[in-house]
Amino acid sequence: MQAVKMVVTGPFSAGKTQFISAVSEIDVVSTERRISSAAEQIKETTTVAMDFGRITVGPDLVLYLFGTPGQRRFDFMWEILSEGMLGFIVIVDSTRPETFREAKRILETFETYASTPFVVAANKQDHSDAWEPDDLRIILSLQNGVKVLPCVALDKESVKNVLLELLYSVLERMDEEDR
Amino acid sequence: MALKGNLRDFSTTQLLNLINLARKTGTLSIDGPQPAQLSFREGKLIYASLGNGQNDLAHVLFEAGKLNTKQLQIIQSRAGRTSDKQLGHLLIQAGYVTQSDIIQSVRQHVLDIVYKLFTWADGHFRFDANRLPEPDRITIPIDLESVIMEGSRRLKEWERLQHELPNLDVALRFTERPDARLRNINLTVEEWRVVSFVNPRNNISQIARANNLSDFQIRRIVYGLLQAGLVEFVRQQRTAPVVSKTNSTAPPAPEPVEQQSPSVKRSVVHRLIERIRNL
Incomplete structure (x- = not known):
């Protein structure tokens, strides 16, 4: 059995758990706890360990999706989770500009862990106050080659599109390395 | 879609950089120590106002030393609802100022406002696309690159x-x-x-x-x-590329995942794509 891993990361409450839940064939295994910090009480519970979803491709191949905990005090887990990943997805809540700086920090940190392809998912694009993906690209200082994709983490088709775009980026990287 | 937030999270520099790179047209309103508005056309700064008054041409020329107090008072008492553009023409024809005086003064007024905004660390902002100043206002296109550089110097x-x-x-x-x-x-x-x-x-x-x-x-x-x-x-990379053709012949990674080899073949990626398409 070959297992392939993708990491889903992003700031606190960006929609990582919803993203994985939208496509996982198993109920997402997540360790959620009631939130104690007043500053982080946007939602009632949050992921303190990690989310874990699975998509079985065949008897010999499975794709695992790992979601990183969004709170800063669990930063130490990021490098562990990133080990051996095929690529990673940075989820950004497009309606919360106060989290963009944190998203940039997370993205830059993951870039140092491995030179794997990654995409940015601009989540909550169905909200009227969402920032446009092109504006996110500029504010996150992303190079033109990095895909910034509109996303609604509650919508399975939207999540599938993000995963597919990441896989296309992986293939493009392979092509570049073959040249 | 909206472009709004707080200066606590984005500096003025970042906002101007965004507007410049995206070549945006519209007006940025900031609720800082005073209400401020900056207008842009295709990424260039064209107009700025601060507070609730004294942004009209007469005051701008007075602040720039092109008009004295008496001239300002006369204009204020007689000009009434004369627009900035009309007033500019009148003042040039009357020989009070030159066209260059007006351009330089308006430009400096706009720059003084925008540089002041660089020091603001708090305040809600909102960018309204395609909203421009009233047509009777005098607008001067100013490249944002230099504004950003100078603003950063003052930061x-x-x-x-x-x-x-x-x-x-x-x-x-x-x-x-x-x-x-x-x-x-x-x-x-x-x-x-x-x-x-x-x-x-x-x-x-x-x-x-x-x-x-x-x-x-x-x-x-x-x-x-x-x-x-x-x-x-x-950026410095701390580890070797995970997807590497040199490892493509490595045996399939056993579970658990934490111990898997990072090596992934092209055929595996194609199978993943096919599977996700059919979800």
């Missing part, structure tokens, strides 16, 4: 600079086609010295030492260059 917030550039052990390189941008920017001697050392082999600390610059000085200069889009970081 005294050491903490923010340290936050934006926490690590000086990274190298810089020029972005694509910096020459086109350099033509429109006025660099100080110190900035030119730093630019001359930009090279992927030199980290920021080394550039600072070579130019006898303090950490604060080099941060301020590099921050300005970054925000103006002239340079970018050269």
